[in-house]
Amino acid sequence: DGGITQSPKYLFRKEGQNVTLSCEQNLNHDAMYWYRQDPGQGLRLIYYSQIVNDFQKGDIAEGYSVSREKKESFPLTVTSAQKNPTAFYLCASSNGPGTGAYEQYFGPGTRLTVT
Amino acid sequence: DQQVKQNSPSLSVQEGRISILNCDYTNSMFDYFLWYKKYPAEGPTFLISISSIKDKNEDGRFTVFLNKSAKHLSLHIVPSQPGDSAVYFCAASVAQGGSEKLVFGKGTKLTVNP
Numbered sequence: 216d217g218g219i220t221q222s223p224k225y226l227f228r229k230e231g232q233n234v235t236l237s238c239e240q241n242l243n244h245d246a247m248y249w250y251r252q253d254p255g256q257g258l259r260l261i262y263y264s265q266i267v268n269d270f271q272k273g274d275i276a277e278g279y280s281v282s283r284e285k286k287e288s289f290p291l292t293v294t295s296a297q298k299n300p301t302a303f304y305l306c307a308s309s310n311g312p313g314t315g316a317y318e319q320y321f322g323p324g325t326r327l328t329v330t
Numbered sequence: 331d332q333q334v335k336q337n338s339p340s341l342s343v344q345e346g347r348i349s350i351l352n353c354d355y356t357n358s359m360f361d362y363f364l365w366y367k368k369y370p371a372e373g374p375t376f377l378i379s380i381s382s383i384k385d386k387n388e389d390g391r392f393t394v395f396l397n398k399s400a401k402h403l404s405l406h407i408v409p410s411q412p413g414d415s416a417v418y419f420c421a422a423s424v425a426q427g428g429s430e431k432l433v434f435g436k437g438t439k440l441t442v443n444p
Contacts, residue, residue, distance in 0.1 A: 319432055
């Protein structure tokens, strides 16, 4: 069964701690994305990666970092520098540019609460 | 500056009637438009899409209309069902630096009343 998994579903951290959110896909997609959703807001792009070992900043990358060492995995680290880390985080993947397929497929999300 | 706008935060319709969700955009470089459906605490699910070279795409109860001159698209759901109650996001795709990015609206919460 192909899909995107994100773990954990809920995550709690103390302020000042870094935390890493997991995202794995077995869809054989080249491109992967991280979004953040806040109440009453749309999805805002944090980072994206079109191929392994390459990634670009999205619209709100400050306070976040990523890595793309494997095609299947795109973990997101929320650092202590992120001023408002409490949010719902969504990972997505797609076939990537030039394939004619624009749809991104989303994981179930991780709700991060920082106190 | 919001490039994709969904000006109605919420919409309520009766079961069996038509639901019309609207979306406006400002960037003429958008080449593909998509609608996603999202339930609380879940990831969005792709619903339907349309290329910028077309003006209509239909899939079952769902039809998307694109008016390029007005920079406006709409999603029609006929007939509406209670299970359609969710938040609907409009998204637009733009090529940027060799990558394809999606820009999302803020969403419209649809409630279908039995």
